[in-house]
Amino acid sequence: MHEIREPAIAYGKQKHTIEEYLQFEKASNEKHEYYKGEIFAMSGASNRHNWIFKNLYGNLAHQLKGNPCQPFGPDMRMHILENTLFTYPDISIYCGDPTLTSFDEDTVVNPTIIIEILSRSTEQYDRGNKFKLYRDIPTLKEYILVDSESIRVESFQLNEKRLWELHEYRFLTEVLSIPALQLTIPLSEIHEGTKLVRNFPGGE
Numbered sequence: 165m166h167e168i169r170e171p172a173i174a175y176g177k178q179k180h181t182i183e184e185y186l187q188f189e190k191a192s193n194e195k196h197e198y199y200k201g202e203i204f205a206m207s208g209a210s211n212r213h214n215w216i217f218k219n220l221y222g223n224l225a226h227q228l229k230g231n232p233c234q235p236f237g238p239d240m241r242m243h244i245l246e247n248t249l250f251t252y253p254d255i256s257i258y259c260g261d262p263t264l265t266s267f268d269e270d271t272v273v274n275p276t277i278i279i280e281i282l283s284r285s286t287e288q289y290d291r292g293n294k295f296k297l298y299r300d301i302p303t304l305k306e307y308i309l310v311d312s313e314s315i316r317v318e319s320f321q322l323n324e325k326r327l328w329e330l331h332e333y334r335f336l337t338e339v340l341s342i343p344a345l346q347l348t349i350p351l352s353e354i355h356e357g358t359k360l361v362r363n364f365p366g367g368e
Contacts, residue, residue, distance in 0.1 A: 178201075178202065179201035179202070180198070180201055180202070180203055181201075182198070182248070182250075182267065183267070185198040185203055185250065186267070186268050186271075188203065189241075194206065195238070195252050197249070197250060197251045197252075198248070198249070198250040198251075199247075199248060199249050199250075199297075200247075200248050201248075206252065209281070209283070210283060210312060212312045212313075212358050212360075213281050213283060213312045215356075215357045215358050216281050216310055216312055216354060216355065216358060217237070217238075217254055217255070217281060218357075219353055219354050219355070219356050219357070220255060220279065220281075220310065220349070220354055221235055221237055221255055223349050223353055223354075224255070224257070224349075227345075227347050227349075228257075228345065228347075231345075232259055232260055233257055233258065233259040233260075233276060233344075233345055234257065234258060235255055235256070235257045236255070236256050236257070236258065236262075237254070237255060238252045238253065238254050238255075239252070240252065240253070240256055240262075240272065241270060241271045241272070242256060242271065242272055242273065242275060243265050243268075243271045243272070243273050244273070244297060244298070244300055244301055245265075245273060246300040246301075246302075247297050247300050249297045250271065251294075253275070253278045253279065253280060254279055254280050254281045255278070255279035256272075256275040256277070256278050256279070257275060257276050257277040257278075257279075257345070258272065258274060258275055258276060259276045262274060273301075274301075274302075274303040275301065275303060275304060276303055276304065276305050276306070276344055277304070277305060277306045277307075277308065277342065277344055277345070278298055278304065278306075278307050278308070279307075279308040279309075279310065280294075280307075280308070280309055280310070281310045281312055282309055282310065282311045282312055282313070283312055283313070284313060287311075290309060291309065295307060295320070299328070304322070305321065305322050305344040306319060306320065306321050306322070306342060306343070306344050307319075307320040307328075308320070308340075308342070310354060312358070313360075314360060315334060315335060315336055315351060315355060315360050316332070316333070316334055317332070317333040317340050317351060317354065318330060318331070318332050318333075319331045319332075319333075319340065319341070319342070321343060321344075333351055335351065336350075336351050336352045336355060337351075337352070338350075338351050339351065340354065
């Protein structure tokens, strides 16, 4: 997840239509979120965040080659019809053809899995309000949070009773399981290059 700053002021007013937001976004060199008429600027990511993204996205793309489920990076804009949010998840996975919105050919609505890479400034948002908004997505089966400051991965999985279950990983020796895709990824591969070793048994 990119860092969120104060709402950006566009067109000289605080509230905007979806059409205005999309026009604003096409003309902008930066990405923005939209929620209930407000536009929020998103800043860049840290070096460690980028390492984790590279590791995760590369691993998923390799394992899912030829699979109907495919990963996309933070340039894929997503919209939640149920609550108006437009956002750019760090990684989103779509099974089958992504469904486009009726009003924009560059925005999709039906992710199966969303992965956000946490930073100090975005952790509270990603765990709290943003997860609440993501839970409105009818197709979402898993929400995965990867900490960029420590060895910690949290996987929220929707069970048969439509309740979210938390599976937590804290050591490089553990392996993240993604049941919706029937694949696994070692935490040692997710955090490769980050120099986060303090949770590794025997690490410094």
